Amino acid sequence: MTTRQNDSSPPKLEVEGLCKRYGATTALEPSSLSVAEGEFLTLLGPSGSGKTTLLQLICGLVEATQGRVVIDGRDQSDMPVHQRDIGLVFQHYALFPHLTVAENIAFPLKMRGRPAAVVESQVKGALDMVHLGHLGARFPRELSGGQQQRVALARCFVYQPSIILMDEPLGALDKKLREQMQIEIKRLHRESGATIIYVTHDQEEALALSDRICLMNHARIEQLGTPREIYERPRTAFAADFIGISNILRGKAEADGTLATQHGRFALPQGVRCANGEGALVIRPEHLRLGLCDGNHISGRVAEIVYAGSETRVIAAFGEDGQFILRLGPDEAVPGLGDEIVAGWASDRAVLVG
Template structure:
């Protein structure tokens, strides 16, 4: 499905939730395209699960509107929404086989037996569990149980699938495998998915767009590569991936860039229009953008500091450098590109000005 052919599946207009004086979600407006995979990403208490529960109908909003396929679903009962729900706890029926668990939502919809069996068989094949159809949940691994939960959700072809931390109970290797499994199912079925996680890497791997949330509101919404490369706020820059942060005061700016004065020097970086009135700002540079050595020309900025530690991580080595004001920065260094300095050495570090971002 091309971007031009997509239409809005889900639209939120000023949706919010309050519990007395406590605000669980500030008024939030966003839209989700038909067939899109949108991830709500943020720490505990950021409002992401509250937002998902209002979309599902499990929680009523305090104000605002929710539209699905152009219909007002703001107060539609949860049992009339026909959405697929997948949670961290699989909620499988222990007395039913795999096939019976997957068939259950079709039985509730009174599908003819021939179509029911066909859909169950097809879906179990897609999640590679057709050989386990007659087993019970207790006879499956955690990853297999999660695939049953996914199959049970996808089998009835819901308009919208909501997933709340579905991989949180799995170990790292299995979690990564299941990320690919969900991506594949999403692409094969073309279903619209709204997915909640606090795992930054998971969001980057799986999403068409990421909605970064903090303190009950949206910090930034965009494609994964855009949020990683062009964060609009300090929170977005530091929550997704690692960022080197040099704080200071904005000295000047033009249409696209600004100069910031920090204890380590004056530096230039790209600057968004979001907070042009803010003087206290931070320079953000990703570790992979930093290199050893002094700035080669005027297109680069740099600092000097003491090498505190070397951390070998396989593909590269992480160098931790302490600046004179005690700020610590990290760069990723390929040992094959030159001699490795020793811990305690004074080192110069540089980066392209075009790779730096200034945020508030």
């Protein structure tokens, strides 16, 4: 599958037909994509989807079976890792325990033979960038997890690599700290203008951070687009189900503009048709409303109610094994457990996928 960003400027990175096989096992199907200068692209998908393999192929940690990696117009497919001018940030910080924070950040500059005065200045700037200027003399063991991850980020940003690759860098942090670090990474990206390729399996993280998301499944690219495009216009049932919460009704698209399912007929979005007849309607929980409306509706019995602060999720069962989920705002009346309810949605708020 080939996906490219519409941009008149030359891409920072081009992946052309990149593929990796281990004997009879395919870790990555032939895949192509372009990444623009200064873009934040997230590789998102479940375990085994090929996202980490693609990242390792880009930086040279793994040798490709076929395909090319082109950075700034130069084919770097055969270059070793240390010659690709790529920075790496890992999940487990990989800080040197015997070096201070400042020495850890200075390490890549010294390895590149930068003058001492330049090293001192750039380390100070990197420490200030991650708001750790007062901790330069400490050792990693004296820092919290979030502070250690900031040091790892600073060590990568300090020498201004052509591309920065991040492999689940927040995976070891708790939820609140992850959310705080997401804000820090967005700020660092904005202020530095760096080109970042970021691997995660966390959909909320991908939505929060990315300029574009490359959604992967079964060792191939499933869909590539902005967070809004993938959330609001998923192209497949997998994309709809993996990104956010979805209500999915499967059936056969009929000539009269409806989807015939075992639970009834539902109007399709106006002008939408399914090429092979088989399809699925995707309705996000926030587009469902309690009661009848001018459009589609479905009935069920409330099986679960989940209070989540700013919203309440109502999960209703219908048929033998079906369910639908509504998101109710803080001012909306919440039905009781076991109540029979009807939920409706306007046909143009649904998406038909193949």
